[in-house]
Amino acid sequence: MPEAGALSEFAVELRDVSKVFGDIVAVDHVSMGIRHNEFFALLGPSGCGKTTSLRIIAGFERPTSGEVYIDNKPMGNTPPFQRNVNTVFQSYALFPHMTVEQNISFGLEMKGVSKAEIARRVGEVLELVRLPHMAKRYPRQMSGGQQQRVALARALVNRPKVLLLDEPLGALDAKLRKEMQIELKTLQREVGITFIFVTHDQEEALSMSDRIAVFSKGKVLQIGTPLEIYERPTSRFVADFIGETNFLTGRVTQVDGEFAQITTNGGATFRGRAMPGVRAGIEATLSVRPEKVQLVEQPDDSVNCYEVVVRSIAYVGSDTRVVVMLGENRIDVWEQNTISTLDPNYFFKPGERAWLTFKPENALVLAE
Amino acid sequence: MASDVVLLGERSEIKPRPRKESRGIGLGRFALVTITFFTFAFLYVPIAVLIAFSFNSARTGATWQSFSLQWYERVFSNTRILEAAANSLIVAALATVGSVVIGTLMAIAMERYQFRAKLAWDALLYLPVIIPEIVMGISLLIFFAAINLSRGIVTLVISHIAFCMPFVYLTMRARLADFDRSLEEAAQDLGADEWTTFRRITLPLLMPGIISSALLAFTLSLDDFVISFFVTGVGSQTLPVYIWGQIRRGITPEINAISTLMLLLSIVLVIVAQLIQRRQRA
Amino acid sequence: MAKILRVLREQPGIRLAGLMAPGAFWLSVFFLVPLLIMAWISFLSRDPLGFPTPPLTLQNYWEIIRDIHFAPSISLADGLAIRLFEGLYLELFWRSIWLSLLSTVITLLIAFPVALFMARLPPRYRNLALFLVMIPFWTNFLVRTYALQFMLRSNGPINTLLRALGLEPIELLFTPTAVMLGLVYGNLPFMILPLYTSLEKFDWTMIEAAHDLGADTLRAFQRVMLPLISPGLLAGSILTFVPAIGAYITVELMGGGRTNMIGYAIAQQFSASVNWPFGSAMSLLMMIIVTFAAVLYFRSGRGEYRNAI
Numbered sequence: 016m017p018e019a020g021a022l023s024e025f026a027v028e029l030r031d032v033s034k035v036f037g038d039i040v041a042v043d044h045v046s047m048g049i050r051h052n053e054f055f056a057l058l059g060p061s062g063c064g065k066t067t068s069l070r071i072i073a074g075f076e077r078p079t080s081g082e083v084y085i086d087n088k089p090m091g092n093t094p095p096f097q098r099n100v101n102t103v104f105q106s107y108a109l110f111p112h113m114t115v116e117q118n119i120s121f122g123l124e125m126k127g128v129s130k131a132e133i134a135r136r137v138g139e140v141l142e143l144v145r146l147p148h149m150a151k152r153y154p155r156q157m158s159g160g161q162q163q164r165v166a167l168a169r170a171l172v173n174r175p176k177v178l179l180l181d182e183p184l185g186a187l188d189a190k191l192r193k194e195m196q197i198e199l200k201t202l203q204r205e206v207g208i209t210f211i212f213v214t215h216d217q218e219e220a221l222s223m224s225d226r227i228a229v230f231s232k233g234k235v236l237q238i239g240t241p242l243e244i245y246e247r248p249t250s251r252f253v254a255d256f257i258g259e260t261n262f263l264t265g266r267v268t269q270v271d272g273e274f275a276q277i278t279t280n281g282g283a284t285f286r287g288r289a290m291p292g293v294r295a296g297i298e299a300t301l302s303v304r305p306e307k308v309q310l311v312e313q314p315d316d317s318v319n320c321y322e323v324v325v326r327s328i329a330y331v332g333s334d335t336r337v338v339v340m341l342g343e344n345r346i347d348v349w350e351q352n353t354i355s356t357l358d359p360n361y362f363f364k365p366g367e368r369a370w371l372t373f374k375p376e377n378a379l380v381l382a383e
Numbered sequence: 384m385a386s387d388v389v390l391l392g393e394r395s396e397i398k399p400r401p402r403k404e405s406r407g408i409g410l411g412r413f414a415l416v417t418i419t420f421f422t423f424a425f426l427y428v429p430i431a432v433l434i435a436f437s438f439n440s441a442r443t444g445a446t447w448q449s450f451s452l453q454w455y456e457r458v459f460s461n462t463r464i465l466e467a468a469a470n471s472l473i474v475a476a477l478a479t480v481g482s483v484v485i486g487t488l489m490a491i492a493m494e495r496y497q498f499r500a501k502l503a504w505d506a507l508l509y510l511p512v513i514i515p516e517i518v519m520g521i522s523l524l525i526f527f528a529a530i531n532l533s534r535g536i537v538t539l540v541i542s543h544i545a546f547c548m549p550f551v552y553l554t555m556r557a558r559l560a561d562f563d564r565s566l567e568e569a570a571q572d573l574g575a576d577e578w579t580t581f582r583r584i585t586l587p588l589l590m591p592g593i594i595s596s597a598l599l600a601f602t603l604s605l606d607d608f609v610i611s612f613f614v615t616g617v618g619s620q621t622l623p624v625y626i627w628g629q630i631r632r633g634i635t636p637e638i639n640a641i642s643t644l645m646l647l648l649s650i651v652l653v654i655v656a657q658l659i660q661r662r663q664r665a
Numbered sequence: 666m667a668k669i670l671r672v673l674r675e676q677p678g679i680r681l682a683g684l685m686a687p688g689a690f691w692l693s694v695f696f697l698v699p700l701l702i703m704a705w706i707s708f709l710s711r712d713p714l715g716f717p718t719p720p721l722t723l724q725n726y727w728e729i730i731r732d733i734h735f736a737p738s739i740s741l742a743d744g745l746a747i748r749l750f751e752g753l754y755l756e757l758f759w760r761s762i763w764l765s766l767l768s769t770v771i772t773l774l775i776a777f778p779v780a781l782f783m784a785r786l787p788p789r790y791r792n793l794a795l796f797l798v799m800i801p802f803w804t805n806f807l808v809r810t811y812a813l814q815f816m817l818r819s820n821g822p823i824n825t826l827l828r829a830l831g832l833e834p835i836e837l838l839f840t841p842t843a844v845m846l847g848l849v850y851g852n853l854p855f856m857i858l859p860l861y862t863s864l865e866k867f868d869w870t871m872i873e874a875a876h877d878l879g880a881d882t883l884r885a886f887q888r889v890m891l892p893l894i895s896p897g898l899l900a901g902s903i904l905t906f907v908p909a910i911g912a913y914i915t916v917e918l919m920g921g922g923r924t925n926m927i928g929y930a931i932a933q934q935f936s937a938s939v940n941w942p943f944g945s946a947m948s949l950l951m952m953i954i955v956t957f958a959a960v961l962y963f964r965s966g967r968g969e970y971r972n973a974i
Contacts, residue, residue: 075568094674095571108569112587121583125574173573415782419794422779426801426853429812432822436815446825489688496681504689511696513903513959515911517928518703518948519696521935525706525945526699545695548688577670606805609913613935623807630811630918639815642808649804653796656803 023087026051026177026209027072027100032081034067041067043233044081049177049211054203056220057213059230060256065213066105068230069179072211074098086176096125101170102179105186107162109154115141115165116150122173140172143202160191167202177209184219196223217257221245229253249290251383254302261308261346263301267380270295275380277301281342286318287378300381305349307377310337310369320372325363337363339371346371430646437639454640464641467625474536474611474621475604478543482600483593485544486551493552494559511549519546520613527614534616542614543607547600554599558592591659598656602649700952707945715939725946729754754947761926762954764841765909768848772905773898775849776856780897783857784864795861802854807914813850814838814918839921847919848909855908856901863897899962907955927951 025048034042042064049055057065070076072083074095083090085098101122110118116137123133141147144164154162163183170178183199184192200223203210214220220227221241228238229252237244237253248254251262265279275289277299285301293299314320323339323346330336330352337348348371354361363369440451458464489508493501511519523542527534566588570580608623615624622641629635673680707725709717733755783794801809816822817837824834837843867890875885891898911928922929927947934944 073568073572075571092675094576095568096574096576100572102569102572104565104569106563106565108563108565110566110569110584110588121570121575122573125579169569169573415778418775418778419782422775422853422857423797425850427797429816429850430801430804430809432816433812436822485687485691488684492681492684492688496677496684498681504685504692507692507697510956511692513907514952514955515907515928517911517913517931518700518952521931521944521948522699522703523695524935525703525941526695529702541695545691548691552688576667577674578666602803606803606807608805608807609911623805626807626811627914630814638811642805642811645805645808646800650800653799653803656799657792657796 023084024051025049025084026053026086027211028084028087029068029072030082030084032068032071032078032083034064034071034076035079040233042071042078045233045235046081047228047235047238049209050226052207052209054200054210054223054225055212056224056227057211057230058215058217058220058227058256060215063230064233065215065230066181069102069181069211069213072177073100073102073179099176100179101173101175101177102181103163103166103170103183105182107154107166107186109162109165109169111154113153114150115146115152115154115157118154118165119169119172122169126173136172140168143171143205144168159186159188160195163187163195167199171202171206171208175208177211180210180212182213182215184214184216192219199223221257229256231256247288247290248302248379249381251300251302251381254379254381258304259347260302260304263303263341263344263346265299265301267293267295267297267299274375275299277380279344281344283321283341285378286375287380288376290379290381292382293380294382297382300383301378302381303373303378305336305347306334306351308346308348308371308373310339310348310350310363310371312369314370315372317372318375319378320370323369323371325365325367325369327365328363330362335362339369341371433639434643434646437636437643439636439639442636454636455644457637458640458644461637463620464622464625464637467620467622470536470539470619471605471622474539474543475601477540478547478604479597479600481540481544482547482551483597486548486596486600487555487589487593489548490552490555490559494556508549508552511546512553516546516607516609520610523610524613534614535619536616538614538616539611539619539621542610543604546607546610547603550603551596551600554596555589555592558589562588591662594659595656598652598659602652605648703945704949706942707949709942711940711942715934715941717942717945725943726950728943729946729950757925757930758927758950758954760924761910761928761951764845764848764924764926765906765912768845768852768909769902769905771845772849772852772856773902776853776860776901780857780860780864783861784867791865798854798857798861802858806851810847810851810914810918813847817843817919838919839923841920841924844912844915844920844924844926847915848905848912851915852905852908855904859897859900859904860894861897863894867893903959903962906958910951910955 027049029045029047032042032045033040045064045068057068059065067076071078072085074090074093074097077092085100090098110121113121119137119140120133123136128136137150138147141150144167146161146164146168149157149161149165154165157165163186166183180199184195187195196219199210212220212224221244224241226238226240227244229236229244231252237249239247244253245257248257254260255262263277263279263283263285265277267275268278268284269276270289270293273288274286275293275295276284276286278284279301287301287303310323310325311320314322321341323341326338326340326345328335328337332352334349334351337350339346339348436447437454438450438452439447440453441448493504493508519542523538523545527538532538562585566584567580570584571577575583606623607621608627611621611624612627615621620628622645626638626641629638673683706717708721708723710720710722710724712718732753783791783798786794818824819834819836819838823837827834871889871893872885875889876882880888910926912926913928913932916922916924916926916929920926920929928951931944931947931951934940934947
């Protein structure tokens with residue numbers, strides 16, 4: 016174990032942390048390290064343990080087993096008010112009986128910062144979140160987006176080591192959400208604080224984070240950059256949860272180097288990238304994203320080329336989304352509309368035959 | 384009496400007005416208006432008559448003689464009445480403080496902790512609300528006799544705390560159920576320890592509920608006759624007990640004056656309660 | 666301070682005990698123990714002065730049921746009354762329950778339209794109406810009952826008015842009807858307020874939805890409105906029934922003690938005719954009846970009473 020307080024790669028580290036409520040395992044042996052100044056997302060469906068993990072870091076919950084290290088110091092029973100982290104709550108949790116100014120001053124007051132210094136820093140942070148004229152307002156007199164910024168300011172003004180954000184954009188409408196995503200990201204760069212961000216919105220996680228930890232049923236399935244998570248999911252759950260994908264199940268017939276060959280139950284054989292754990296003879300899943308599949312009118316001699324029947328097509332502006340049937344298997348194909356045309360004959364029609372094709376390096380064979 | 388709690392609980396926000404049905408509403412509405420009118424008349428006419436006669440100079444009967452304030456003068460020069468009123472106020476004040484502190488602590492424990500026998504306590508806390516006052520009154524009479532505690536202000540305060548506390552508890556429990564605990568977490572997250580969190584966040588936010596339940600306890604205590612009747616001592620009559628004695632003795636115009644004054648106090652309390660509620664909502 | 670807080674933080678048991686202790690103490694010692702002593706006394710004998718003394722006996726309970734005998738009768742004296750059994754205390758209990766139930770039903774029948782009307786008023790008038798209900802609600806019960814009695818006295822304003830009109834004065838007090846009137850008058854605000862609270866929260870588009878789905882007015886009321894307002898209905902009924910069955914003030918002031926009810930009879934055992942053991946036995950029986958009624962009632966409302974409060 017490294018010496019307490021010594022420099023470490025991680026701002027926050029969870030080592031084998033579990034949390035059990037009654038007979039529900041909310042967090043199941045989670046280990047992960049969040050680097051300094053990183054924008055780190057905890058992503059997963061509701062009830063997957065991401066919020067509980069965040070609450071354990073904040074100190075609101077004590078882990079049943081395992082240990083949390085903040086700045087390389089084991090937290091043990093350290094109460095929340097002695098941890099150098101601050102939280103932006105999902106509900107914002109702004110104190111309704113205090114003005115914006117009083118809300119933001121609260122943390123500094125607790126630290127015993129001088130009045131003058133408090134006034135200066137509150138003014139600064141209000142500028143930062145672009146609400147300088149709102150100091151005297153009460154939370155209920157503000158819009159959701161403004162409340163959200165106050166919550167952010169209230170946490171940031173303490174200059175915490177780590178900022179914890181629990182679905183901070185969840186209560187905002189779609190447009191405001193997009194704006195705040197960009198704003199948050201910019202803010203994080205500006206203040207240079209580690210952000211740990213809980214969300215169930217994969218697009219949000221992909222667009223904002225440096226790295227993402229994907230949670231399912233209390234476990235961390237994969238940690239990686241957005242690119243890694245999207246392009247190289249290591250499990251069926253991650254591939255499914257992040258973005259859209261087609262799954263074809265079958266048996267691995269051959270593994271050669273980076274690639275594996277899988278024969279589906281319908282008898283078709285595909286090649287794709289072999290992901291960890293793939294061996295010849297096991298049941299596995301081929302995952303290929305809809306935008307990586309092409310439909311052609313004539314078969315070519317590539318490996319992953321099979322005849323399919325077009326079942327439906329939907330024109331959605333930027334793409335045309337075609338559903339085709341490969342035997343019993345449904346496959347979604349998104350073709351980018353690269354040509355501007357009003358000719359309906361340009362598109363496939365339901366009932367037509369076509370050939371689908373994709374490159375082996377664009378498909379993954381997952382050992383599940 | 385439990386709906387004293389209803390009165391002080393949150394009322395929902397105003398719903399959009401329902402569209403009126405064209406069919407049958409005329410007759411139905413007429414019936415509702417009529418019944419409501421007569422019900423309010425039924426409730427208020429006796430009170431109004433009582434108030435009117437408190438200003439009547441006649442000693443007996445219901446014939447109007449002339450306007451007079453003599454009964455009020457008598458009330459304020461009667462030391463027994465003033466003593467009884469003072470007793471009532473002392474008992475009510477002490478019972479309010481005691482029941483609010485005890486009831487609030489218990490509500491916090493019951494709302495925020497899981498423990499064995501919680502259900503039993505919950506049931507026990509409801510029991511004083513549903514058993515008739517008279518049973519509580521005589522059981523306390525027997526109890527004080529059994530432990531040889533002479534009846535007086537002390538027994539009154541003990542009993543009043545006992546019957547006010549469950550009402551405070553129920554009010555505070557409802558308030559606590561609505562309490563957003565992430566506010567306390569936020570305070571701790573910002574560096575406040577448990578005590579500071581309680582003082583700066585929990586207590587101020589519970590204050591409207593605490594004031595409401597204090598008002599409730601105060602009124603319940605002030606209004607109580609049945610329990611007080613059994614646990615009161617010779618020198619420690621409360622106002623309702625004194626009034627009771629006078630009514631049983633026969634016609635006493637002073638009682639009309641006292642009743643009018645007590646009614647006035649009720650109106651003031653209602654207005655205060657409403658103002659508190661309005662401020663809360665603002 | 667910090668040390669205390671640390672101990673409290675790490676020992677939730679101590680924290681809980683500290684919060685519960687005062688209330689638990691008070692409730693146990695000054696509520697539960699007195700009830701238990703009362704129950705104990707109900708099995709004791711009475712001394713010459715009427716106070717409890719050993720030995721243990723069932724005499725007090727026997728006294729209540731001793732004279733119950735089979736005596737079927739039909740009478741029209743007090744409305745239709747069909748009796749199978751007779752007995753002094755049987756009749757007392759029966760009359761109390763019957764009067765309390767009837768007064769609860771009458772109160773409900775009056776309070777419901779009033780609460781309904783209030784709930785559908787525009788907000789401004791609604792607050793005024795609420796204010797008008799809250800004044801009697803908060804006013805001393807004794808004072809209000811006295812006001813009603815004052816009105817109805819043989820030489821009270823009503824009879825004075827009748828005499829002035831040259832009519833015969835009528836005896837309005839000291840009958841079962843007067844007691845009933847007093848109960849309804851006294852308990853009306855306790856029924857209107859909880860009903861109003863439920864009705865005010867009621868979303869009237871539900872009725873439209875029920876109509877839309879083919880329910881007629883009666884069925885929409887039965888199937889949609891009634892279940893949703895049942896918390897208020899339950900609270901109001903309990904708040905009316907319990908004080909009615911234990912009534913003391915009303916029985917004395919409105920009935921002159923002539924229409925006896927259990928609450929009044931119990932009080933008598935502790936004041937006029939001293940017999941503590943017998944009074945305790947009657948109290949215990951009444952408590953059992955009321956608790957039983959309440960439990961039954963809560964069950965029928967699927968435990969929604971809680972939300973009503």
